[in-house]
Structures are given as structure tokens and as C-alpha cells.
Amino acid sequence: MCGCCDGFWDKVKDWLICLAIVIGLIIVTGVVLIIVIFGGPLRHVKISVEDASLTRFALVTTPTTALAYNLTLALTVRNPNWAIGIKHNKPLEAAYSFDGQPFERVQVADKGEKLGPRKTVVYHLASSSEGRGVALGNAGEAEFRKENATGVFQVEVAVTGKFKYTLRKTKCKIEATCPLKLQLAAPGAASVVFQKVDCELAKSDDKYC
Ligand SMILES: *[C@@H]1O[C@H](CO)[C@@H](O)[C@H](O)[C@H]1NC(C)=O
Numbered sequence: 001m002c003g004c005c006d007g008f009w010d011k012v013k014d015w016l017i018c019l020a021i022v023i024g025l026i027i028v029t030g031v032v033l034i035i036v037i038f039g040g041p042l043r044h045v046k047i048s049v050e051d052a053s054l055t056r057f058a059l060v061t062t063p064t065t066a067l068a069y070n071l072t073l074a075l076t077v078r079n080p081n082w083a084i085g086i087k088h089n090k091p092l093e094a095a096y097s098f099d100g101q102p103f104e105r106v107q108v109a110d111k112g113e114k115l116g117p118r119k120t121v122v123y124h125l126a127s128s129s130e131g132r133g134v135a136l137g138n139a140g141e142a143e144f145r146k147e148n149a150t151g152v153f154q155v156e157v158a159v160t161g162k163f164k165y166t167l168r169k170t171k172c173k174i175e176a177t178c179p180l181k182l183q184l185a186a187p188g189a190a191s192v193v194f195q196k197v198d199c200e201l202a203k204s205d206d207k208y209c
């Protein structure tokens with residue numbers, strides 16, 4: 001392609017054409033790569049509960065219905081994209097509820113926090129209360145007694161937030177629910193084995209998320 005030959009200036013001309021072609025190819029390849037990496041399909045973040053422990057879960061009925069609890073969670077957030085990072089636009093929060101009634105909200109990640117491509121971050125969340133008011137009602141109290149008799153409590157963790165992908169404008173919602181079955185264990189007692197729970201993410205109605 002880049003033949004040699006005749007005069008010196010012909011050689012220079014050939015060489016310049018070659019150079020132009022090579023630079024052109026590099027630019028085209030670069031643009032295509034950027035489009036593929038940043039404009040290609042995205043994979044949503046993955047959220048799971050790796051570990052959880054419940055050392056106290058008691059119903060307080062006076063003066064009002066409340067729950068006294070000590071609950072710790074190891075919540076992981078994973079960004080499966082291999083080149084695209086995410087940045088939280090709103091604080092990432094976890095809300096705990098029993099029998100559909102929220103009794104605790106925990107901030108997981110702050111606004112502005114970033115999660116690089118292929119990165120996983122583990123958040124260790126510990127909450128306790130001597131009595132946090134909760135609108136269980138009669139039905140909820142009955143459910144509590146029922147589960148209390150088995151020693152296993154069903155607590156749902158709902159994770160909510162908003163984030164943006166690198167170089168994208170759209171703000172994407174995170175709405176995940178993690179149904180947990182927690183065996184009540186005395187502190188210091190032989191630790192209860194917890195099976196990792198993958199949280200279910202709500203499908204986004206925005207095709208850019
Ligand atoms: C619960 O947490 C409180 C304060 O963090 C601590 O004083 C108490 O011993 C804990 N109780 C249980 C049963 O883990």
C-alpha cells in the first residue's frame with residue numbers, strides 16, 4: 001500500500017498519506033470503542049444481603065406499640081459494568097419493615113458517593129432501639145406473636161436511591177427489596193448461619209437505566 005519509489009518528495013507524500021490513514025483508523029476505532037463502551041447496553045447494579053444478625057426483637061406495648069431490636073446487616077452493592085462507574089445522586093437508604101410496617105431507616109451511602117466499574121462495596125449497618133414506635137395494629141401484634149413463637153422473624157429491607165452512570169444524563173432509580181428471615185440469637189451464642197439473599201430490583205421504566 002505504502003509503496004516506495006521515485007523521488008524523495010514522492011516518498012514523503014506516500015508516508016504522509018500512510019500516516020493520515022493510520023491516524024484516521026485510530027480515531028475511528030477510538031470513537032467506535034467509546035460509543036460501544038459508554039453508549040452500549042448497561043447492566044443495573046446488584047444488591048444483596050451477605051450477612052445479617054438479630055440479637056433482640058421484642059414487642060413493647062406500653063405506652064405505645066414499639067419494637068426493641070438489635071439488627072446488623074452486611075449489604076453489598078455491586079456495579080457489574082466493566083467500564084462505567086455510577087455516582088449516587090441521592091443518599092442510598094435502607095428501610096426495615098416488619099409485617100409491612102416500617103420501623104427503621106438507615107442511610108447506606110451518601111449523595112455524591114461513587115462506585116467504580118466492576119466494584120463491589122460492603123456496607124455494615126447496625127441498628128438498635130429500646131423501643132421504636134411502629135404502627136403494627138392488632139394484626140401486626142398477632143403476626144409478631146406468631147413469629148415470636150418460632151424464633152424466626154421476617155423482616156423486609158427496602159433499598160432506595162438514585163444514581164447516574166458515567167457520561168449519562170439520566171438519573172436512574174434504585175428500588176430493591178430484600179426479604180429476610182432472621183433467626184433470633186442471643187448475643188455471643190453460636191452464630192446463626194445466614195444464607196445470602198439477593199435483593200429483587202424493580203424494573204426501571206426508563207430504557208436508559
Ligand atoms: C443491643 O444494643 C445495645 C446498644 O447498642 C446494647 O447495649 C445491648 O447490649 C444490645 N443487646 C443485645 C441483646 O444485643
Ligand SMILES: *[C@@H]1O[C@H](CO)[C@@H](O)[C@H](O)[C@H]1NC(C)=O
Pocket residue numbers: 059145148149
Ligand atoms: C416472645 O418469646 C419470648 C420467649 O421465646 C417470650 O419471653 C416473650 O414474652 C414473647 N413475646 C411476646 C410479645 O409474645
